[in-house]
Amino acid sequence: MSRKEPRCCSRCSVAFGSSCKSSPGSPRNERTSPIHHLVQRPLRGVRAAHGDAHLANGRCHPQCRSTRMKRLSDPACWLTALILLTCAFILFGFAPTPPDAQRAAVRVQANGWHGSGVHIGNGFILTAGHVTENAEGLVVKTDGGQVHKAEILWLNHAFDVSLVYVDDMKDEPGAPLSCERTTVGQSVTIIGNPLDTDFAQSWGRVSGFGKTGLENLDKRGLWRSLVTLDVTAAPGVSGGPVYDEQGNVVGILVAGAISMRGTFPYSYMVPSTAICHLLGRAI
Structure with a gap:
C-alpha cells in the first residue's frame, strides 16, 4: 500500500510568528473580496493571513520545505539576488520625495x-x-x-x-495639485499613516485606469474615476496624497485590494484630474 504524501504548502504567512495559521482544505482560487476602504480603526488583535497550506501539528509539514527553501539558503543565491535588486534600483529607482x-x-x-x-x-x-x-x-x-x-x-x-x-x-505652504493626467508606468510616491506609523512613504507605479470591476460598487456609483497603482496600502492610508516625481499631487488614495488571505499589491486612487473638475480648477 502506498503511503499518502502530504500536500505541500503553497504559502505560509502569519503576523509575528512562524506557525502557518492556514485553514486546511480552503479553496485555491479564492475570489478577491470587495475593495476595502483603508481607514485605521483601533486594533482588537492580530489575525494571521489565510493560505491553502497543509498543516502538521499547526505548522507547515517538513516536506513542504522543498528545494525552494534550500536554494534560498545558498549564499550564492542571496548574492545574485542582491546584485539584481541593486541593479533594478539603479535603473528603475524612484526619486526622493521633495x-x-x-x-x-x-x-x-x-x-x-x-x-x-x-x-x-x-x-x-x-x-x-x-x-x-x-x-x-x-x-x-x-x-x-x-x-x-x-x-x-x-x-x-x-x-x-x-x-x-x-x-x-492658511499661511503654510502646500503641495501643488496637478490637473494633468497620469500615464501607465509613471513613478509615484504615497505618503500616509498606516496602522500606528505616521507619515510613511511607499513607492510604486501607475498600473492602469478604469473602475474596480466590482458590479455592486459600479451600480452604486462609487469611485467613478479610479487609477490602479501597484502599491500595497494598509489601513490608515486612505486619503493620503499620491505624488509624481516633481512633488505634485496626482491623486488621493481611497482603497486597497484585500482578501481573506491578506492584502494584494494593488491600491486605487482618485486622480487629480477628477479632483480639479470638482474644485472647478480644470483648464
Whole structure:
C-alpha cells in the first residue's frame, strides 16, 4: 500500500510568528473580496493571513520545505539576488520625495479612527470622503506634530473625496495639485499613516485606469474615476496624497485590494484630474 504524501504548502504567512495559521482544505482560487476602504480603526488583535497550506501539528509539514527553501539558503543565491535588486534600483529607482511634499502630508483623525490627507495651500486639505463621513471633532496632525481643529467644507460621495479647512494652516505652504493626467508606468510616491506609523512613504507605479470591476460598487456609483497603482496600502492610508516625481499631487488614495488571505499589491486612487473638475480648477 502506498503511503499518502502530504500536500505541500503553497504559502505560509502569519503576523509575528512562524506557525502557518492556514485553514486546511480552503479553496485555491479564492475570489478577491470587495475593495476595502483603508481607514485605521483601533486594533482588537492580530489575525494571521489565510493560505491553502497543509498543516502538521499547526505548522507547515517538513516536506513542504522543498528545494525552494534550500536554494534560498545558498549564499550564492542571496548574492545574485542582491546584485539584481541593486541593479533594478539603479535603473528603475524612484526619486526622493521633495521636502515640501512630506510637510504637506497630514494625519486626519476623528471618532477613534484615522486616515491621511494633504494640504494643498491656503488651509485647504484633501482627503478621502469616507475618512470624514460622520466625523465629529475632526482634527489634523502635521508632520511637525502640531494638531489643529478642522472643518469639513464638502464631501463628494461619487468620487469619495472630501475637502477640509484648517484656519491655522492658511499661511503654510502646500503641495501643488496637478490637473494633468497620469500615464501607465509613471513613478509615484504615497505618503500616509498606516496602522500606528505616521507619515510613511511607499513607492510604486501607475498600473492602469478604469473602475474596480466590482458590479455592486459600479451600480452604486462609487469611485467613478479610479487609477490602479501597484502599491500595497494598509489601513490608515486612505486619503493620503499620491505624488509624481516633481512633488505634485496626482491623486488621493481611497482603497486597497484585500482578501481573506491578506492584502494584494494593488491600491486605487482618485486622480487629480477628477479632483480639479470638482474644485472647478480644470483648464
